[in-house]
Amino acid sequence: MRFMSIVLAKDFMLPTPELAEAIHKIADREIKAGRMIDTAGLLPLATGARVSIKDGKxxxxxxxxxxxxxxxxxxxxxxxxxxxxxxxxxxxxxxLHKDFMPGWEGTCEVRAFYEPGAEGICDPLAEARV
Structure with missing residues (x-):
């Protein structure tokens, strides 16, 4: 089963060198075990854009x-x-964040990926596959 962990924080902060090294060790371990598929940190909000639909616009x-x-x-x-x-x-x-970035506050949300045919879950693409 595929899962995504999403890290949320109040503000953008670069990790300390110690945190970056500790994260790299976990990522390396999980990649070698064949459990981690992908990971990345994201740049600050100033580098992005939002595309929205509101009131049909x-x-x-x-x-x-x-x-x-x-x-x-x-x-x-x-x-x-x-x-x-x-x-x-x-x-x-x-x-690791608690240990290497004292004062940092955030959340790591864990979500399973949608899988067609999963019990009890509506499949919005079922008709398109027929």
Whole structure:
């Protein structure tokens, strides 16, 4: 089962060298184990843009975004057996932030990828595949 861990923070912050090294060690371990598919940190909001639809109108707004309450700082994609494994990796990852970036506050959200045919989940593309 594929999971994405999404790191959210109040503000963009570059990791300390110690945190970057610790994250690299986890990533290297998980890649070698065949569990990590991809990972990356994201640049500040000022480098991005938002494409939105509101009231039937499409708009593009360049960053930074004044109303941003949380910033997606990065992500990781894993191939794991259970949600519990994904949560354990997220806890390990967040502990590194606690250890190497005192005062940093954030969240790591763990979400499973949609898989066609998953029990109890509506498949919006089912008719298109027929």
């Amino acid at each position: 499409l708009s593009v707004v360049d960053g930074p975004f004044v109303e941003a309450k949380e910033v997606v700082g990065g992500y990781a994609i894993f191939e794991l057996q259970t949600k519990e494994e994904a949560v354990a990796l997220a806890v390990e990852f967040m502990q």
